[in-house]
Structures are given as C-alpha cells and as structure tokens.
Amino acid sequence: MYRLLLIIAALMIGSATIAQSSFQTIVPAKPVVNGESFTVQYVLKGDIREPEVLLPDFWPCRLISGPDIHVVSNGSYPTRNYVFTLQAPGIGRYRIPGIIIKSEGQRLQSEGGWVQVTERDKHMRLTQQEASSDYYLAPGENAREKIRKNLFVNVSVNTKTCYAGQPVTATFKLYSRLESKSDIVKNPGFYGFTVYDMVSLDDKVVTTEEINGRLFDVHTIRKVQLYPLQPGVFSIDAMHIKNKVEFSRSAVYKKTEQEIIEGLAGGADDKNNDPDVEVVETDIETEPVNITVKPLPEKSKPADFNGAVGRFNIKANVSAGQLAKNEEGFLEVTISGSGNFIQLEAPVINWPSNLEGFEPVIRDSLDKNGVPLQGSRTFRYAFVSGIPGNYKVPAIRLSFFDPGDGAFHSIQSEETALSVSNEAKQVAVPAGQSGTSIASANKKAARTAVVIVVSLVLLILLYWIIKKKDKQPLPEQEKPALPSADELLQPVMDVMDGEGNEFYKALHTAAWDFLRQRFHLSGSEMNKQFAAGKMKLAGVDDELSIRFFAMLSQCEQGLYTGAALEEEKEALVKQAKEIMRKMEEMISLDHSAYL
Secondary structure, eight states, X not given: OHHHHHHHHHHHHHHHHHHTOEEXXXXXXXXXXXXXXXXXXXXXXXXXXXXXXXXXXXXXXXXXXXXXXXXXXXXXXXXXXXXXXXXOXXXXXXXXXXXXXXXXXXXXXXXXXXXXXXXXXXXXXXHHHHHHHHHBOXXXXXXHHXXXXXXXXXXXXXXXXXXXXXXXXXXXXXXXXXXXXXXXEEOOOXXXXXXXXXXXXXXXXXXXXXXXXXXXXXXXXXXXXXXXXXXXXXXXXXXXXXXXXXXXXXXXXXXXXXXXXXXXXXXOOOOOOOTTEEEEEEEEEOXXXXXXXXXXXXXXXXXXXOSEEEEEEEEEEESOSXXXXXXXXXXXXXXXXXXXXXXXXXXXXXXXXXXXXXXXXXXEEEETTSSSOEEEEEEEEEEEOSSOEEEEEOOOEEEEEETTTTEEEEEXXXXXXXXXXXXXXXXXXXXXXXXXXXXXXXXHHHHHHHHHHHHHHHHHHHHHHHHHHOOSOOXXXXXXXXXXXXXXXXXXXXXXXXXXXXXXXXXXXXXXXXXXXXXXXOGGGOSHHHHHHHXXXXXXXXXXXXXXXXXXXXXXXXXXXXOOOHHHHHHHHHHHHHHHHHHXXXXXXXXXXXX
C-alpha cells in the first residue's frame, strides 16, 4: 500500500511539473512573400527533463532546415526554442501544426498557427510606408553611416570548443534594410575541417528578424557542418562581400530588396541615370572565428579506434547465404546513428582463408539537416571463393567516442555465415538457342577454331615479314620520369591572369594529377578518402596531408565563386609547390617499399 502511494505521488508530481510548463508556437505576424522562406518557433518554458520532440508534418509547406535548438537559462528553469525554416508552395493561407513534447511519460502539445503568403507586389504595397525611410537619404544624412547601421554580415557558430570529430555548425547571414546588390568575392576557408554543406545561396533562405526593435531581411548565405580532423586551434576565415547600395534623395515609397550573387565582381555596371538616385559601394566581412578542438582522451581508448565520433550501431549481412564456386558475393556492413559519417573509414574485415575480399563501395543515406549528421553509411564488399565449403565471417567491430557521455564504446555485428558449393554457377541459355543440339554446337565450335588458327598463322607470317625488313633494332626505351611539381603547376601559372574560374580549375586538375601519378590512383580510387589512405602508406605525415586537402578544398570553393585577388592566387600556387615538393621528398625516402 505504501509503495502504491509513492507511485501515485510521483505521477502527481510529474503531472504538476508538466502543467506548470508553457509551450508556445510563434509564426510570422506579417504576410510572407511567395517564394521566400520563413521561420516557425516553438518555445518551451518550464522544468522539463530530457524532452523528446515529436516532429510534425508541415505539408504542404517544405521543410528547409531544422530543428535548430537554442537553450537559454532563465532563473530556475531553462527556455528551449525549437526553430524550423519552411517554404510555402504558393500564395494562400497555410496551417502550421503544433508539436508534441514527451517527458517522463507525459505529453505537452503546443497550439498551431496560420501563415499568410502573398504575392510580392501586394507585400510591397503593405510595407512601403515602413520601408520608405530606408531607401530615402535625407539632406545631410551620411550614406555610409546609414549603411553601417542597416547592412551587415554575421557568422554564428553553435560552439567554439569541441572534440576532434565532433561537428561545429557555422551559419553566415546577411542582414539588410536597404536596396542593395551584394557580391560574395571571398568565401571563408575551413582549414583543418571536413566540410558538409547544409544550406547554400541557391536555397534562397530568406527570413525576417527583429534587432533593436527594427525588422531586417535576413539572407542565409551558407550553413555548414565542420568536422575537425585533429586537435588544435583552427580559424574560420572571414567572408568578404562587396555591396552596391542605392539611395534616393527624393521622398519616395519603395520596398527595399536585396540581390546576392557569388563571384561576379567586375561585371557589367548597371548605372542608374536618375539624378535623384545615388549608388554607394562598400565592403563588409565577417570576423574570423577560432575553434578550439580538444583531443580525445587517451584513457580507455580502444586499440582499434579509428576516429568514429558520435553514437552508432552496426550490422552486417551477405547478399546470398549459398553461392556457387567462383560466384561473386557481397557483404554489406551498415553503420547507422549520428556522428561524423563523412569521416568514417571502412571497417576491417577478417576474411576467412580461401575467401578473397575486395575494397568496398560506399553508399550514404544522410539527413543534411541533422547536427551531427544522422542516417547511415553502407560499405559493400565484393568477395569470391573457388574452394567449396562452409564459411563464417567473424563479427565486425566498431569503436567510437560518444561526446555525450565523454566515453569510448565498442560494438560489433553478428557473425555472418555462408556456404560455397562444389558446382560452378550455371549460365542461363539465351532465348532462341535452347533447341541447338550438342553435335551442331560442336561443329560450329570446330569451324570457329579453324578460322582462329588460320588467322593467327597469317598474322604471325605478316609480322615476321615486316620485322625482317626493318634491320635497325629499336633502342630500348626507358620508362618516362614522372613530371615534377613545377611541371605540373606550369599550366596553372599560364592562367594566373585569366578570368573566371580557369585558375582554380587548372590548379584542381594539377593537384589530382599529382595524386594520380604519385600514388597510382585510377577510376573509383580518385577520391579524398582513398587518396588519404595511400598517402599514409607512402609515409606522408598527417599534417602535410591535411594541408594538401585544405588547399584542394580552397580550390573547390574557388571553382564556385571564381573570384580571387592576384596575391591570393600567387600564395595558393606557392603553397601548392611547397606541399608537393615536401610530399615528393617523403615518398622518395621509401619509394621502393611503397611500390
């Protein structure tokens, strides 16, 4: 009886805690322009322990990103803000559902709301009175001071301290209340990180935020997940933007609009001939951000730990449990959960003797909105055996570090069994040939063999006659030497003064040619993960590998922006030469062993 009373009291306390909490849905108070995205916020206040969020179905609106979760301590109880970015399918009025929070067996649901989506012209008419003061430059008003207060770019990160392999989210936003055209002339460098893009300029994520009582149009330029490669202090470089801001010196009503492009600086100048209109050019940039990456603890680190950080599960299965002799089979190893998937290396398979395995093909199924990445990575290994028998592929082990509890964990798949029969795989006879007799097949094969033999004899005689006429023996040709780093980079030097992305394209090609020639890469091996493994086997130290791939990433960013100052090009080529030369020296120390 006493125990029953305790249980009832605990339930009553839990119910009272939920009842004292509040859950609010915040939707845009003003109409949203058709084609632009908007944010929906769910604000939870109260002492809710380990809340589980049940995500709603926003259809017909499209989920762009979220939930972005912000926790603010306010007195005794924290406030949790779950933010989603959505886009409506067209003009109209749309119902935004509430969401459900579960905690300790209790449920709390927020109210829904409505969002009105209007055409752009109507939205301009509704807001022109508010916007007129921003476009209008009053007599004596300083244009650059007005730009400083009403146009700026900002980068925010979810943390400045993390473990190696634990993601950092960086979001670059442009805030504006002005009529502006902005050109991103320099994207930030993410040296020391593996980069996973979540939102780009092409997604056209535009929202409205209130700052100091004033509404700003907010354009999300880029949102990325950054996975640190090693411990240390790494910097997120500045993003540099050039702007042309238009003002009118006559009191006109106009809804200010913003246009953002990448890498088109120096293009056609669209001058306005209106004498009352003034265009002011200005530069803005984000502040560099330092990220401190802590090393993983050495205590209790498993010997087979290979850099997996997060929380994972692992399973393995074969495509068929019964195979014919020399028939190709497939072993699929799937790692699921959340963590640094893009850095996961292929698990080591301890193949039984007489079972030959090959390098895996990798397939990802990831949710780009999850932080860290959520989903799965599948490694598909082909294998074959010419020896009949029963085989067992041992359990496959995975060790990972979980930042949530700060500890290492080791898991493993189930043992996988298969058998190889004594018979070769039967090849199906094509339709229309099933009636061919064995005797006819033998006659046809004999005629074919005679034709082949006669053809070979004639070819040998012809070759002997040609060789006999040529009395001068050809000198023995030496194996051509590999081109040096300077020779590989010469085409890059030739396009240093070129326009567009030719410079980055040439440097990107030269870098991959260097990897292909020095590390014998071909076909599907031409990827960063495989190349990094070959570098390690060849004796290239980790620091140099990181510098090489950081240079390659900068190249790839340049391919999209196509904008760089001449001194940046020279610095990049100088850096590429230095890295390639050092890499050549490291390889030559034990080149014969590597080959």
